[in-house]
Amino acid sequence: MCIRAMGANNFRAVIIRTHKELKHDNGIIIRYDDNVAVVIDQEGNPKRTRIFGVIARELRQLNFTKIVSLALKVL
Template sequence: MIQPQTHLNVADNSGARELVCIRIIGASNRRYAHICDIIVAVIKEIVLNTPLERSEVIIAIIVRTHKELKHDNGMIIRYDDNVAVVIDQEGNPKGTQIFGAIA
């Protein structure tokens, strides 16, 4: 479960290293975001020599959460950290590679 002020790692090579969620896209009264939800985030930490800047507002999609995800067949999936991928306005990822497992 991701809510505003949650810190997330970045799983692609777009140049951002850490994000902070500031808004969940969807209904106006949604409190939490889960896997495959789109959020608005601000960049807190970057890799050197990248086109992205610190404190830039971006759109990201959540690919892994620490909170477990329960499937209908009884399988439970849980990851070690909260991870997102930076996307552009059309929904395409800004990076060329995505690292780690994608739920």
């Protein structure tokens, strides 16, 4: 995903929480209260060092292990 902010600057980001329902294979449905994205660099590492709240476990399957390690809890 590419986010445009402050004029012509483009940023790459990964959505870690979304208000839309996310269905797991085992039947669990997860929906968060807000939409949150993490800005990443070209290698896929987050630009900042703190992530507040929980994230979905699908990020681990998509090889965003650095983001998963910074999160408080993985659902």
